Amino acid sequence: MATEKPSHSTANEGQEVSPSQTPSAMDTTPIQLGQIEVLQILNEHGEVDEGLEPKYSQDELIEMYTSMVRARAFDKRMLTMQRQGRMGTFAPNLGQEACIVGQVYPLNQGDWYAPSYRSFGAQIMRGWPMEHLMRLWAGFHDGFPPPKYVNDMPFSIVIGSHVLPAVGIGMGMTYKNDANCVVVNYGDGASSQGAVSEALNFAAVYKAPVVFVCENNGWAISTPTEKQASSEHFAKRGVAFDVPSIRVDGNDLFAMIKATEEAAKKARNGGGPTLIEAVTYRMSLHTTADDPTVYRKDSAVEAWEKRCPILRFELYLKRKGVIEQSVIESIASACDEEVIEARDKFYAMAPAxxxxxxxxxxxxxxxxxxxxxxxxxxxxxxxxxxxx
Structure with a gap:
């Protein structure tokens, strides 16, 4: 009894394979990527998703708000000092305060933080004295080591170079059965560095307790996001390495805290890494050596100013009856005074x-x-x- 010939047989060993038997591009199966979750709790009008609204006390809400205002006050004072020739080149964080504060707010004392060069708002929250950070940006090496009992890496000017060491810290935690985690922050531009892809792969393979926060602020110096990658967004980068990923409104403090909090908890419990893409906007200079008017329109900046993280949080606090305009002004004044006091301490320090x-x-x-x-x-x- 004759057997039916298979419709797509493989050639015998030593037999020449005809073109009709080789796979073609049309035979490949497209990869179906899962939908990347997008998280927003507080919109630009200060309106909150009641189903996701966190339950914080008034004191906690005011503390969060003050941390963002302090970061902006520090940023403005640093820019003034730099223009006066009293500060080195630095990277302003104007417009990214919620993203920066939110990614460290949920951290425990034993957790580690690996900042980028635009993260001084987070470093202040972590316990770095402001005069210490001024010393750092003025070029003095004694400004780089973190204060005692603060588990922070010093930032690196070399783009993305701190991400792999951060994963190494996380792997060390795993080996020591240390129930803490690492949050590492880098920008959309740094995501193009090979070391960042290596770090994601290592973290995934070894289930390192690392939370990757990619701050997508729209620009890698003068290169816009759409010219940096063909993918729709940077959160997809995690899919290739089997790293759970999420996109977050980076100007929404509540969303940043929630995403980081859940990722950190998962990491501490042995669940491995998470990639958070924080969508924000660099409303100021890349660094004080930059002139963004050369490569972007003022209208784009003006549109993002309406999404200001501090403004939307103010609107929310006013709606909740937590804060009044007089308190807002008082907080701003107090933060300015703190920064001025730090500046004076910095000026009084001995030169190197x-x-x-x-x-x-x-x-x-x-x-x-x-x-x-x-x-x-x-x-x-x-x-x-x-x-x-």
Whole structure:
């Protein structure tokens, strides 16, 4: 009895395969990606989703609001100091206060935070004295180490380079059965760095307790989001590595706190990493060396100013009867005074020794370095600069 020939047989070993037997592009099965969840609790008009509204006390709500106002006051004062020649180049965080504050608000003392260079609002919340951060941005190396008992990595100017070490900290927690987590923050531009993809893969494979927060602020310096990636959004990056991912309104403080809180809890309980894409907007400069008017329109910035995270939270607090205009003004004034006090402490600090750079090269200074240091001291002396 004859058997029916299979409709798509494989060629025998050693037999030439005809073109009709090879798979073509039309034979491939398209990958169906799951829908990425989008989270918003508080919209730009200060209206809250009552089904998701968190239950915070009045004191907690005012504390959250004050943290954002303080971050903005620090940002503005730093910009003034930089324009006066009293501060180094830095990266303003104007418009991203909810994203920055929200990603560290749920963290415990034992948790670690790996900030980007635009995260000083979060660092202030984590216990960094403002004068310490000013020292850092003025270029003094003693500003980089975090304060005692603050589990923070120093930020890195090299884009995305801190993400892999953050995963390493998380893997160390797993090995030690340490029930804490790591939150690492990076921008949409940094997501194009290979190290970030490596970090996502390592975290997924080893179930590292890491919360990745990709702050999509619309611009990688002068490159808009749509020219950075072909995918619709950055949260999809997690799908390839089997990392649960979510998009969050990054100007919604409640949404940022909820997303980070749930991801951190999952991580601490052995559930592995999560990727949060926080959609926000860089309303100011990339850094103080940047002129954004060259590559973007004022109308785009004006549209995002209406979505200001601080403004929407004010509207919410007023609707709830938590805060009045007089209290808003009082908080703003108090935050300004805090920043001015920190500025004065910074100005009173002893200047660094400009020759320290030679001392950090080796345990014992080489003869060549000694000669270079002497030459540098002579140049400083010729310019009237002393070490006093």
């Amino acid at each position: 020794d400009p020759t320290e750079i030679f001392d950090f090269m080796h345990i014992e200074m080489t003869e060549e370095l000694k000669a270079q240091k002497e030459e540098y001291l002579k140049r400083l002396s010729d310019k009237g600069v002393t070490d006093e």
